[in-house]
Amino acid sequence: MTMSQSKGFQALAQYIQREGGLPGRAVVERLPDGTEHRTGIWIGNQKARRDRLDPAQLRALADLGIEWAR
Known part of the structure; x- marks a missing residue:
């Protein structure tokens, strides 16, 4: 499952x-x-684990305007 397909x-x-x-x-x-x-918890977890996200996951978050994913 890709990031953009995740709940x-x-x-x-x-x-x-x-x-x-x-x-x-x-x-x-x-x-x-x-x-x-639980979207608030989820985005916090993504930020805490950003060093383990792959480039496609970071790009998907950055496309939503998430500054720390750039």
Whole structure:
């Protein structure tokens, strides 16, 4: 599964499109399929593990405007 196919990425993209910025740590995003995703926790984890993300994952996050992924 690529980053852009992950539930976390989908939830983050949806949140950013709607709100125009990054979610806070407590944000839980409801996806179109009805599932909920702890998006705030997920983006924090991605940032903490950014040195282990591959270039495609970092690029996908950077494309959403995530500064630390550049």
